[in-house]
Amino acid sequence: MDSLINKKSLLVHPDHEKRQVAMKRAGELKHRIEDYLKAAKHIPTGFKLEEQYQTRKRNILNFLGATDSDWQNWRWQMRNRVSDVRKLRQLLPLTDEEAGHIEFVSRKFRWAVSPYYLSLMQTDNPNCPVRMQGIPSIWEIRDNWGKEDPMAEEYTSPAPRITRRYADRLIINATNQCAMFCRHCQRRRNIGEVDRPASVEDIKAAIEYIRANHEVRDVLITGGDPLTLSDDWLDWILTELDNIEHVEIKRIGSRVPVTMPQRITPKLCNMLEKHHPIFVNTHFNHPMEVTREALKATRMLAKAGIQLGNQAVLLKGINNDPHIMKKLNHELLKIHVRPYYIFHAKPVKGTTHFVTTIQEGLEIMENLRGYTSGLAVPWYIINAPGGAGKTPLLPQYLLSVEKDNVMIRTWEGKVFRCANGGYPASSVDPPSDVDSPYGWEAGLKDNTPS
Structure with a gap:
């Protein structure tokens, strides 16, 4: 009986309708981010790859005959930048073709990579986003469009x-x-x-x-x-x-x-x-x-x-x-x-x-x-x-400007008319293409100066 009374009181509670609107809106918002949440699980980050980084760090230190103390010394990092393709091949798997391309590019464009940044490169992925930023590509030579100093x-x-x-x-x-x-x-x-x-x-x-x-x-x-x-x-x-x-x-x-x-x-x-x-x-x-x-x-x-x-x-x-x-x-x-x-x-x-x-x-x-x-x-x-x-x-959020109001597009693609410098009576009629989960009046109220 008590449970029934509580349910009845909930139905007539003055905030119940507002809460239902809020819950519906929360569901819409959750749906809008689902694609990112799914994709983010598969995006590699430095924190997720920490164990792999440590393994590569140890390999580099062993190859260079260095210690953890050396690794933390920035001057050691500078002195030991890798800039020779023969040394690089012993630290990063390269095909003969890749090595040849790097050697060819280096005749025109200088390259060098710190031991630390090299440790972030995926050894089994030639399209690793870190590797692509640090290791020369044949496309650098094949560029017939770029300018030496486009910023003058x-x-x-x-x-x-x-x-x-x-x-x-x-x-x-x-x-x-x-x-x-x-x-x-x-x-x-x-x-x-x-x-x-x-x-x-x-x-x-x-x-x-x-x-x-x-x-x-x-x-x-x-x-x-x-x-x-x-x-x-x-x-x-x-x-x-x-x-x-x-x-x-x-x-x-x-x-x-x-x-x-x-x-x-x-x-x-x-x-x-x-x-x-x-x-x-x-x-x-x-x-x-x-x-x-x-x-x-x-x-x-x-x-x-x-x-x-x-x-x-x-x-x-x-x-x-x-x-x-x-x-x-x-x-x-x-x-x-x-x-x-x-x-x-x-x-x-x-x-x-x-x-x-x-x-x-x-x-x-x-x-x-x-x-x-x-x-x-x-x-x-x-x-x-x-x-x-x-x-x-920027994407276009301001759609039009009139004397008394402006038309805006929200981040969800919904269109609203907002007052331009005040709220004259003529601005309260919504455009026919307004699409709002709250209704035009609620949207107008949200934009009304307090």
């Missing part, structure tokens, strides 16, 4: 080592050194055959240019990879920038948290902490790169108060898939890195086999916005030709 950096350099495309910020190119020379690198024309940091004279000239141009408030130190420089040299550059009153923030663009996380040491973090506000933007492209060693590095940086962002590049065969990109962004947030940009790949000579269509990038954005937290939604950016600057690309 040589024409946007008003002083040595400076690249300037915007009014209030600029880049200092501090070195051509990298822990691993990415096969999609936008500055491969600068790599050369020898590691060559910028001279003291060039850096001083760059700093004097910044000092003389008071509108410059934001300086990005990049390269190459500036974190391949010594702590003392970086400290000197940052101190000089600190002493320029109009420079408000410093940024470092570095891929070492991905390719050589051993570079992030307590000493480095203590030095960087002296130069706040300072930001580090790094470059993870696939969930396989988000490892426990990367987490150790990013956690040290985060504890030093350094804000971390990620600038992924959309790369064919590596991450041009909505589920993979979403998984990457989720993995990044777990290691204190905020997804910042997805760059459309630039048509750099030797890299155009990685270039996707813009539609693929927009499809990824369609499957991020609304389908995951805003923290996991970066900007999709295409660089305008000739160094004209970054241009954000």
Whole structure:
């Protein structure tokens, strides 16, 4: 009898109808993410592959006659970069054809990969997304479309080592050194055959240019990879920038948290902490790169108060898939890195086999916005030709604009009319094609200013 009374009281409870609507809506939302949840189970991540990474690490250490202590020494990692195909074949299975292609490509384009990054490569998969980023491909030579300098950096350099495309910020190119020379690198024309940091004279000239141009408030130190420089040299550059009153923030663009996380040491973090506000933007492209060693590095940086962002590049065969990109962004947030940009790949000579269509990038954005937290939604950016600057690309959410209202499309593809600057009486009639699970009135109420 008591059970019957409780059931009857539930049916007449004033919140029961609202709860039923909410439960129906929750079911719709759950259905919308089912495809990702299914796909995510099969996406390899650095944390899932930890055991395999450790096995490959041991093999590399044994081959090089090194110890765990050596592995954690970033200078050892730099000295032992693999850049010879004969050595590579003893650490990574290659067919004769693959080895021949690498040897052929190396005559034109330099390559080198750190022992750490090599340990992340799948030995039984020539299409491994890590391997494709680090090991040369014959397609680099067969590229008849790309340009040496599509961003016209040589024409946007008003002083040595400076690249300037915007009014209030600029880049200092501090070195051509990298822990691993990415096969999609936008500055491969600068790599050369020898590691060559910028001279003291060039850096001083760059700093004097910044000092003389008071509108410059934001300086990005990049390269190459500036974190391949010594702590003392970086400290000197940052101190000089600190002493320029109009420079408000410093940024470092570095891929070492991905390719050589051993570079992030307590000493480095203590030095960087002296130069706040300072930001580090790094470059993870696939969930396989988000490892426990990367987490150790990013956690040290985060504890030093350094804000971390990620600038992924959309790369064919590596991450041009909505589920993979979403998984990457989720993995990044777990290691204190905020997804910042997805760059459309630039048509750099030797890299155009990685270039996707813009539609693929927009499809990824369609499957991020609304389908995951805003923290996991970066900007999709295409660089305008000739160094004209970054241009954000978005799916079309604003459908039309009128005097009193606008028509918008939500992340689910539903169409609403919203007031434009207030709610005149004429705006309450819904368009005939409105599709809302709540009805137009509820949608209108949700958009009414409080």
